[in-house]
Amino acid sequence: MSARNTDTKEEILRIGKQLIQFYGYNAFSYADISRELNVKNAAVHYHFRGKEDLLMALVQNYIDNYQLMAQQLKAAPLKAIAKLDKFIERYTLLCETDSICIIGSIASDYNTLPDSVKEKVTELINLVMGMVELTLAEGKRKGELVFTESPKTQALLIMTNLAAGVQLARISGKKDYEAIRKAIIRQVKS
Amino acid sequence: MSARNTDTKEEILRIGKQLIQFYGYNAFSYADISRELNVKNAAVHYHFRGKEDLLMALVQNYIDNYQLMAQQLKAAPLKAIAKLDKFIERYTLLCETDSICIIGSIASDYNTLPDSVKEKVTELINLVMGMVELTLAEGKRKGELVFTESPKTQALLIMTNLAAGVQLARISGKKDYEAIRKAIIRQVKS
DNA sequence: AGGAAAACTTACTAATAGGTAAGTTATTAT
DNA sequence: ATAATAACTTACCTATTAGTAAGTTTTCCT
Numbered sequence: 001m002s003a004r005n006t007d008t009k010e011e012i013l014r015i016g017k018q019l020i021q022f023y024g025y026n027a028f029s030y031a032d033i034s035r036e037l038n039v040k041n042a043a044v045h046y047h048f049r050g051k052e053d054l055l056m057a058l059v060q061n062y063i064d065n066y067q068l069m070a071q072q073l074k075a076a077p078l079k080a081i082a083k084l085d086k087f088i089e090r091y092t093l094l095c096e097t098d099s100i101c102i103i104g105s106i107a108s109d110y111n112t113l114p115d116s117v118k119e120k121v122t123e124l125i126n127l128v129m130g131m132v133e134l135t136l137a138e139g140k141r142k143g144e145l146v147f148t149e150s151p152k153t154q155a156l157l158i159m160t161n162l163a164a165g166v167q168l169a170r171i172s173g174k175k176d177y178e179a180i181r182k183a184i185i186r187q188v189k190s
Numbered sequence: 191m192s193a194r195n196t197d198t199k200e201e202i203l204r205i206g207k208q209l210i211q212f213y214g215y216n217a218f219s220y221a222d223i224s225r226e227l228n229v230k231n232a233a234v235h236y237h238f239r240g241k242e243d244l245l246m247a248l249v250q251n252y253i254d255n256y257q258l259m260a261q262q263l264k265a266a267p268l269k270a271i272a273k274l275d276k277f278i279e280r281y282t283l284l285c286e287t288d289s290i291c292i293i294g295s296i297a298s299d300y301n302t303l304p305d306s307v308k309e310k311v312t313e314l315i316n317l318v319m320g321m322v323e324l325t326l327a328e329g330k331r332k333g334e335l336v337f338t339e340s341p342k343t344q345a346l347l348i349m350t351n352l353a354a355g356v357q358l359a360r361i362s363g364k365k366d367y368e369a370i371r372k373a374i375i376r377q378v379k380s
Numbered sequence: 381a382g383g384a385a386a387a388c389t390t391a392c393t394a395a396t397a398g399g400t401a402a403g404t405t406a407t408t409a410t
Numbered sequence: 411a412t413a414a415t416a417a418c419t420t421a422c423c424t425a426t427t428a429g430t431a432a433g434t435t436t437t438c439c440t
Contacts, residue, residue, distance in 0.1 A: 026216040107357035108298035112217045164350035167297035
């Protein structure tokens with residue numbers, strides 16, 4: 001099963017992920033990836049036939065990741081607020097490297113993407129939104145969280161705060177992101 | 191040949207604005223603009239030396255626009271909630287054409303932009319944020335609005351809800367945007 | 381009417397984009 | 411040991427990109 005350089009494919013995904021979060025989908029090329037990996041661009045095409053395939057794999061990767069996270073969160077004996085924190089932390093980390101959430105990045109380039117990718121992205125969004133919504137609903141039921149909106153709407157508010165929060169942080173600084181982060185918590189804390 | 195078009199320059203700005211909001215900065219070219227205007231791409235270069243200059247002019251255009259809006263809002267004998275509505279309506283309109291806010295669009299491509307543009311965008315953000323903050327602060331002072339966060343933080347929350355709201359709407363539909371829009375109002379309504 | 385300036389077009393660059401076909405080297409299974 | 415195959419490289423290709431220099435047409439001004 002193992003091949004000569006098994007992690008080239010994973011490395012491509014890793015770098016692609018970085019590039020899309022730092023520069024955006026339409027602003028990076030196979031040359032950027034191959035340069036960083038010290039291979040020729042044809043090698044990247046070997047692993048991913050085209051940019052569309054690479055993006056598909058990338059989004060699928062996120063889906064797998066979040067699916068795992070959703071399972072773990074469900075099983076974990078954590079308070080809702082701690083679960084929410086775990087989720088928010090991902091955005092805080094992005095913020096620290098001047099990167100943005102892949103959903104936001106893709107959303108900005110959405111009208112230039114092939115339909116296949118659009119569908120996969122919808123899948124990803126539904127997954128993430130569902131996860132946050134569930135966490136909120138459970139927290140509310142257990143009395144650990146307090147908010148007046150429906151869990152779905154509250155999830156929308158939080159997601160948009162975070163997604164645009166990291167975008168804004170690039171321009172006006174991390175302080176604004178921090179203010180948003182804290183406010184999100186206050187909004188749902190009992 | 192025929193008809194002289196003195197507003198070519200303005201038309202370029204109009205189309206550029208559309209393109210950046212629909213496709214993103216790195217996904218449109220001078221060819222896209224010249225095609226739509228029925229001129230050659232050199233004509234676009236005549237009015238704006240390069241893409242950087244075009245983007246600069248575009249952002250400046252927004253600054254002028256919002257500066258005017260800020261003045262009008264200050265002077266207008268409107269309740270704070272009505273002023274806020276006027277601002278939100280811009281995003282609702284964007285949403286209807288599957289377009290996103292220029293700030294969000296630029297934020298996503300931020301790391302590919304020249305410094306000159308970055309600075310201008312900061313100017314734009316400060317202007318818009320300041321306008322929303324002021325409206326919120328005034329509304330609170332007059333008892334027309336009620337919210338617990340500082341006006342600045344509340345402005346951050348609203349701005350991020352809207353900016354990411356229109357982005358999200360592209361993917362998961364306008365219903366989500368509508369839910370966000372209504373929740374924003376509820377959050378500050380007395 | 382005539383000249384200057386503005387608003388273009390024509391006709392090119394050079395660089396990069398994404399992509400492919402065919403050949404080479406390394407790894408693995410038998 | 412060797413055949414098959416995986417993981418590449420070499421060497422291209424075509425389309426598009428932003429951009430420019432030089433010439434042409436249109437409009438403005440006197």
